[in-house]
Structures are given as structure tokens and as C-alpha cells.
Amino acid sequence: xxxxxxxxxxxxxxxxxVTISCSGSTSSIGSNTVNWYQQLPGTxxxxxxxxxxxxPSGVPDRFSGSKSGTSASLAISGLxxxxxxxxxxxxxxxxxxxxxxxxxxxxxxx
Amino acid sequence: xxxxxxxxxxxxxxxxxxxxxxxxxxYTFTSYGISWVRQAPGQGLEWMGWIxxxxxxxxxxxxxxxxxxxxxxxxxxTAYMELRSLxxxxxxxxxxxxxxxxxxxxxxxxxxxxxxxxxxxx
Numbered sequence: 001x002x003x004x005x006x007x008x009x010x011x012x013x014x015x016x017x018v019t020i021s022c023s024g025s026t027s028s029i030g031s032n033t034v035n036w037y038q039q040l041p042g043t044x045x046x047x048x049x050x051x052x053x054x055x056p057s058g059v060p061d062r063f064s065g066s067k068s069g070t071s072a073s074l075a076i077s078g079l080x081x082x083x084x085x086x087x088x089x090x091x092x093x094x095x096x097x098x099x100x101x102x103x104x105x106x107x108x109x110x
Numbered sequence: 111x112x113x114x115x116x117x118x119x120x121x122x123x124x125x126x127x128x129x130x131x132x133x134x135x136x137y138t139f140t141s142y143g144i145s146w147v148r149q150a151p152g153q154g155l156e157w158m159g160w161i162x163x164x165x166x167x168x169x170x171x172x173x174x175x176x177x178x179x180x181x182x183x184x185x186x187x188t189a190y191m192e193l194r195s196l197x198x199x200x201x202x203x204x205x206x207x208x209x210x211x212x213x214x215x216x217x218x219x220x221x222x223x224x225x226x227x228x229x230x231x232x
Contacts, residue, residue, distance in 0.1 A: 002154060031215065032214070032215040032216075032217075033215060033218075035217075035218040035219075037155070037219075039155075043224075044205055044222040044223065044224050044225050045147075045155065045205070045207075045219075045222055046222065047218065047219060047220045047221075047222075050216075050218040050220070051216055051218070056220060088154065088155050090155075090157075090218070092214050092215060092217045096171075097169065097172070098157055098159075098169065098170075098171050098172065099145070099157040099160075099217060100157065101154060101155045101156065101157065103154045104154045104155070
């Protein structure tokens with residue numbers, strides 16, 4: 001059972017916009033910033049979004065993040081087949097005094 | 111370029127210990143921390159802990175307290191993660207990841223190693 005809650009799956013067609021939600025608590029998302037990681041099949045995770053809505057160098061602006069209260073969202077616009085991957089949200093949890101992850105969302109591009 | 115190169119796959123028996131290494135290059139090692147994250151087969155990501163390469167300060171996940179030790183060797187820019195009293199549910203891919211020196215509220219991992227597979231089986 002993950003501390004942060006994500007839908008197990010999401011899907012969209014090429015060019016479409018999809019969003020992935022991440023629900024936490026006052027001690028996690030409610031008090032700290034949120035990060036998103038992309039894990040392509042058979043590879044290591046890659047930082048996609050940090051500090052709620054910041055993109056590392058090289059990450060296209062098709063990817064964006066937001067946060068409201070104890071929830072956060074990742075939006076992907078102009079969906080591409082290369083975006084097919086697992087997406088994880090993460091945040092610090094003050095009660096657990098550690099980093100917590102969502103269970104991951106498997107994105108399928110139809 | 112910034113790179114984290116991890117040690118090779120390990121097969122261990124229950125009750126044994128494993129020590130995974132993570133050699134950093136392409137940046138000033140002591141200016142960042144190193145986090146460790148594991149992923150059991152077909153499962154999600156689990157944070158194990160963090161070490162400051164500057165001070166050696168550590169934070170460990172509560173469920174691993176007492177079984178895990180993270181260390182660094184600044185002379186070789188290498189971080190180590192040792193896990194003791196291995197059980198079958200410790201079977202996973204273990205990742206190291208560079209962690210910028212932000213405050214706790216802004217904690218994130220920006221560069222990841224390729225992972226080390228650890229299999230625990232009798």
C-alpha cells in the first residue's frame with residue numbers, strides 16, 4: 001500500500017492530452033513539493049518534474065505539473081508513442097521522515 | 111557528463127548481507143547527496159534512504175532502520191549501500207540517485223544509476 005495514491009493505469013491517443021493524479025496527505029503533498037519520475041520499460045527512473053512544476057533541462061514542455069492542497073497532477077500534452085511508460089509521483093512525508101512514492105501509473109498510448 | 115555507475119548483480123542466501131556500490135563522475139561528489147531506491151519485481155519504487163556526501167549524515171526509511179547502512183568514500187567518489195539479514199522480499203533492483211542539496215521539503219533525485227539486481231534465494 002503506497003502512501004501516495006495514483007491510478008494504476010491511464011491511456012490516450014497520439015496528440016491527446018492526458019493527466020495523472022496523485023493524492024497524498026497534509027504531511028506529504030500538503031506540506032512539501034512534488035516530483036514526477038518517468039520509467040520507460042526496462043530502464044531506470046528519470047526525473048521528469050521537480051518542485052511541483054519545474055522541468056529539468058531536456059524535458060519537453062509537453063510535460064507539466066501542478067499541485068492543489070494535498071493532491072498533485074502531471075499533464076502530458078501532444079501525447080506520443082514514446083511517452084508509453086510508468087509514471088511515479090513522489091514527495092517528502094514529514095510524519096514518516098522519508099521520501100514516499102505513489103504506486104505508479106502505467107500510461108498506454110493507443 | 112554526470113554519471114552514476116553501479117556494481118554488478120548479486121545472488122545472496124537468506125540471512126546474508128549485500129553491499130552495492132555507486133561510483134559518481136562528472137560532478138563534485140561532495141556537493142550532492144546520494145539516495146537509494148529499490149524496486150521489487152513488477153512493483154513500484156521504494157525509498158531506502160539518503161546520505162550526504164559532504165557530511166556523511168544519513169536518513170533511513172523506518173522499515174529498514176537497523177538493517178541498512180549507507181556510506182561514502184570521497185577519495186573515490188563512491189557511495190555504498192549495505193543491507194543485512196537479507197530476506198526473499200529484499201529481492202529487487204537497487205538504484206542510487208544523485209540528490210541536490212535542497213531543503214527536505216524540496217527533496218528530489220535528478221540523476222539515476224542503471225540499477226543493481228539483488229536476488230535473495232536459498
